[in-house]
Amino acid sequence: MDSPALDMNREEAEGIAKNFVRNKDFIRMMTLYKCAIMEVETKLNVLNEEFSLQYDRNPFESIETRLKSPASIIEKLQLRGIPVTVENMQSKLYDIAGIRVVCSFKEDIYRLADLLIQQDDILLFSKKDYIENPKPNGYRSLHMILDIPIFLAEGKQHLKVEVQFRTIAMDFWASVDHKLKYKKQINHADDVQRRLKSAADTLAMMDDEMESIRQNIDRID
16 A cells, blocks of 8 residues: 555656656657667567577567656655756666566576677676565566667767566566555455465466476477
8 A cells, every 4th residue: 555655755756757858858868768778679589589590489478668757767766865867867777778578488588688698788787586586575587787888979878778587477476466566455465465475486386397398398309
């Protein structure tokens, strides 16, 4: 359930955002992040084609991209007590540009992630493996912050892009969990959290079993 303080921060952020969306520096920043997303998405699609030729299957099922909304950007800075400026948005926040890659198997997540960061023009800024070390609520995903170069007329500029890798099962669980978090009132919240954690563990076992089946099929072939 949202607290009054969070609701107040959100309303204030939305008010400030109305002015920022007309700010030329802000507009330019968001355009650069769009370009950074396109760079990473292109690299992933190329790897997908190469992977399918080498292993006769595609490493991922889907790619989703998103830019954080102006209000969400401002609200996040406010919650951290950071002055709301375009410079701080770019230097203090690392998830303005996001990409979610959904794979069939855990093995493909790690292989695809490794291939991506091995590219010469990509730098791995940070990595959090919530697959090997799930969050207490059961959330699983591989998160990477990548430093991406954008080539402009006036020179090269580096931007951060967050890439999340999940299996289909992990993505299903995270989607349902996200929807439930936005419910204003949840009865028996502790029991709901316990059941969600149990469901996450069950889906993780299913991921392991499906990967084992695929490996057995590959050995037979």
